[in-house]
Amino acid sequence: MTDDIPVKVFVRSRPFSDKEKLENAQECLQFFVESNQISCNGKTFTFDGVLDPTTPQDTVYDVTASSLLEQFFKGFNCTVLAYGQTGSGKTYTMGTEETTVSMQSDKRGIIPRLVDALFRQISESGAEIKFQVFVSMLEIYDEKVHDLLSPSREPLQVREQGGAVFVQGLSKCRVQNLAQTMSQLEKGGLLRSKGETAMNAQSSRSHAIFTISLEKVENGDEENGFTAKLHLVDLAGSERLKKTQAEGARKMEGIRINEGLLALGNVISALSEQGGNRHIPYRDSKITRLLQVFLNFPTNYAFFSKDSLGGNSYTLMIACVSPADSNAEETLSTLRYADRAKKIKNKPVVNIDPGQQKIRELKEKDGDPSMAKVLHGDTDDEVLDETVCLKFVDQQAFLNKELEDVMRQIKDKEDILTKAVENQKNVDELMKKHKYVYLISHFLLLCYLLRLAEERRRKLQDMEKQLAQFRKQMNEMKKLERQRQQSEETQKRMQAEIVELKKAKVRMVKQQKEEAEKYRHWKIKHDRELHQLKQKERKRDIEAAREKRVHDQQMLVYKQKLEDASKVNKRLQAQMERAAVFSREKPESEKSLSNAKQFIEAELALVGSSYEAELMCQSLKDQRRQLGRKKARLQRQRESIQSPDEPLPKRRSTEQGPALSPEDEETLNKIDEELKNIDQQQILCSDELNKLQRGCGSIDVDSRSETRWKDLYTVAAARIYLKVLFEQAANERRTIIDQEKEMKGLQRKNKELESYIRDLKKRHEDQVREMHEKNRKLAMEYDKEKSEAEMHFLNLMARMNTCSMVDEDVLREFKRLCENFEHASRIRNQVKTTKVKNPIKEVEPDSEEEESIMDSSYHPHERASHHHHEKKKKRLTLVYAQSSIDQEVYD
Known part of the structure; x- marks a missing residue:
């Protein structure tokens, strides 16, 4: 029997995450590794060990869990518990998500390192000592216990019988090396409930417990055997719904997790208090019930007895924290949590089989001189000897019967396992047959599609042949048409030459005018580009001034x-x-x-x-x-x-x-x-x-x-304090009524402004409709003048073709026609420039930063109403400006 020993507590901090670096978060922790102290915002705590963000995984294992292996091989129960907020590195530290691929990695967690050291020490123990290792894994999700090593997802029941608590139906698997153990851990990790939140992309949504059972039997000396349990607990992280942004089912998961951790905190607080008459609320949650108990018997029932918290176990707690000041409140809460856990004391004892313990007690009685007298007839009471022998025989028969029951249950489980393997083989064969049938049907479908494609290809070839014949006939017809056109063109060429001679003089005049027009257009274009450059320069200066004003603000x-x-x-x-x-x-x-x-x-x-x-x-x-x-x-x-x-x-x-x-x-x-x-x-x-x-x-x-x-002990003092509190509440109520009255007045003004803006929009829409109507009339006049000019131009050209000489009247008429055409073009350009692309423009604030600047200078209660009125004023001003601009363009 050992003395009371306290729970060992270590603190580990992870490095900054990418999200925290992007937010430019600062460090809120100070580490004093040599003195095992850590400080958070001026609060200093002392623990059994402090691990800063630069500590590697192998050092974490050497400092924390490596010392438990010696006690584990002596027959003591051991527990490793990881606690912290979500995303603080608990699963990474424990290695609950490790696989057979990463079990030899330098970054592997505590579990694979501990299992590796366990089997190495078993191999070095020698042939005279025989060890058997069993593993089991369960999770607590939504206050329900699930077996992670069983394909069934039915929840298991936590029961109590004869003072012993057990999980009914929890499976145990025997393992013989590191690879088999990691395979079982990987299997359980894949079945564990996970989800994504705003703080962690792979957040564990359940508490996971991985248990390693070690049974020791020495050859020729069964009395020195024992059964010890190593309990590795990866708790789900505490969450704040405001930060995780969880909704629906994910939100309910977070609430359940926080309820379980709250119950665990109450248990730790009760255990840390001094005094004999203490009530420990183990029954408030499934996680607290299972942390007070431990596996004992190798049957299909997993029996438990108090061990991890305040009982028979060497317990080690690793508190995982975040160094970012954005998580300072959660970090401080975790450190206080761990500081209370230091005050818990356990009393571990070696776990010896009850039957072997009874045999040892009987042998000790047999070696007692007083009992020797009884056994050898040195006393007158011969009945006592017979009673002791019968009792020993009954106990031995009872133990043999229990052993037979255990062996029968083991045989039943082996039969079930054999049937499961056979069923799996049958399933594999059925899957192969199903895959073969699927491939055949897919092949037949492809053949059918290929046959259809071939038929369509033949039809397409026939149609292409017909099309080629049609094209050949069309080419012959085009050839005949070209010959006819050539004969007609030969006749027209002579007439065209005559017309070209008549047009030569007209072209010279027109070319001179075109050169002048080109120069005018070039000058207009150059002036327009210069104006645009100046306008861009002014806009850039205005934008720079606005940015400077916003920056100064x-x-x-x-x-x-x-x-x-x-x-x-x-x-x-x-x-x-x-x-x-x-x-x-x-x-x-x-x-x-x-x-x-x-x-x-x-x-x-x-x-x-x-x-x-x-x-x-x-x-x-x-x-x-x-x-x-x-x-x-x-x-x-x-x-x-x-x-x-x-x-x-x-x-x-x-x-x-x-x-x-x-x-x-x-x-x-x-x-x-x-x-x-x-x-x-x-x-x-x-x-x-x-x-x-x-x-x-x-x-x-x-x-x-x-x-x-x-310090409030009397009723009179309580009345005085109640009177003062009532006066304070009455004053607060009066203030609230005044503020509500003021808010109603602001809402009434807001409605008046909205009505005024609606009237302005309606007037603006009426103006836009009038502008569209005027533009439509101008366009109709332009089209009418253009058609008249074209008809007049055609008549003039006909007169020029019939005349041998171009007289002065015809030239004056031609010039007048060109001027009218230019005038119509200017009207058309004016119509284009006066079109309104956006009749009503809804203007919003320039940017989110300006809006936040305007809001930040007011009290939170006044910010919403002030922001609403400022937005209405800005919209009203911009609508006035837009109306003025449209009116100027129209004029």
């Missing part, structure tokens, strides 16, 4: 947030000092009412300051995340400017090679300056966030709520 808002955070931190410190002063002072009887008011005001102010600090922490995290996104966007913009794949017009060549244009260099300088400002803002934001988190971490709201009323 952002900096002002960020500085205001940092100042607010500093003020919140100062108020929090002041409220903490004030609360500490009131907690030290004892209320006097003649000043009880005033002291009660001051005490309650101080406590309420402390709670309000703490909540305000938590809100400010979240706001600073969002601000830092926005700065990170803006920094990434600026870096991408800079890389796109510096990329060698830029088009040539954007770069200028020098003697050293291609270089950036002055505009790009100026843009790069602005980007560098903004990046420098963003880095400074991130540093200030992280410093303020660390200060606030340190202040929040120093306030333990739960413990303060428990000790707040400990």
